[in-house]
Amino acid sequence: MPKGSLHDWLYASEGTSRLNYIQITNILADVASALDYLHNHCVPIVVHGDLKPSNILLDDEMVAHVGDFGLARFLGTTSYQNSSTGIRGTIGYAAPEYGLGSDMTTNGDVYSFGMLLLEVMTRKKPTDDVFNEGYSLHKFASMALPDHVMDVIDLNILNIYQGVCEADAQKIEECLASTIKIGVSCSVDSPSLRMNMEKVVHELHRIQNTLPNIEV
Known part of the structure; x- marks a missing residue:
């Protein structure tokens, strides 16, 4: 893709341009919409199984595309096989139940999306050295x-919002909190408690609709 991967933008060298909050929200909404389509509108259902920043590719318009379906699986077909053992390359993004031998599910993709979102917002990898012993x-x-x-x-x-008025700063902080809540809700340990991708898309669109109305 012309603009490389999300990983390239997150970890670009110092002094190069970085993604601002509007761009990040748009990218997250693109990825969430793609997963919503795979999970809720495809027949058969598709589980991607390898969602991480290096597999999110950006075109000339900075529209995000989910790539690398090498670990993808179809649910509800006779060709489906238990393939949680193929997730070795997604350490940090793979749902915890996969480590216990559970089948790949759409809930596993939701977990990966949650970790990806939190990484994008904090610029900390799930495998960062600071995260150990239950942290x-x-x-x-x-x-x-x-x-x-x-x-x-x-x-x-946040560089696009430097110097905004107090009221708009409050709106931005509320949007940031909402975004982090999505990531946290998607990445809880219990698969049944994770946020549905359809709701994720709705919440991200709500944030998208708020940000352009803030004076910059």
Whole structure:
């Protein structure tokens, strides 16, 4: 893709342009919409199984596309096989139940999306050295809710909003908290408690509709 991968933008060298919050929200909404289509509108249902920043590709218009379906599986077909053992390359993004031998499911993709979202918003990888002994990216983000979200956000994404009025700053902080809540809700350990991708799309569209109305 002309603009490379999401990973390229997240970890670009110092001094190069970084993604701002509007761009990030648009990218997350693109990815969520793609997963919603795969999970809820495809027959048979498709589980991607390898969602991570390097597999999110950006075109000339900075529209995000989900790539690399090498681990993808179709649900509800006779050709489906238990393939959780093929997730070795997605350490940090793979749902915890896969480590227990569970089948690949759409809930596993939701978990991966949640971790991807939190990585994009905090610029901390799920495999960062700081996360060990029960301390994780999910816990790092969830502990910041609801009043300390600004402490965990990668401030590079806020450069477009420098100097906004107090009222708009409050709106931005509320949107940031809502975004982090989505990531936390998607990445809980229990598959049945994770947010449905259809709701994720709805919430991200609500945030998208709020941000352009803020004076910059």
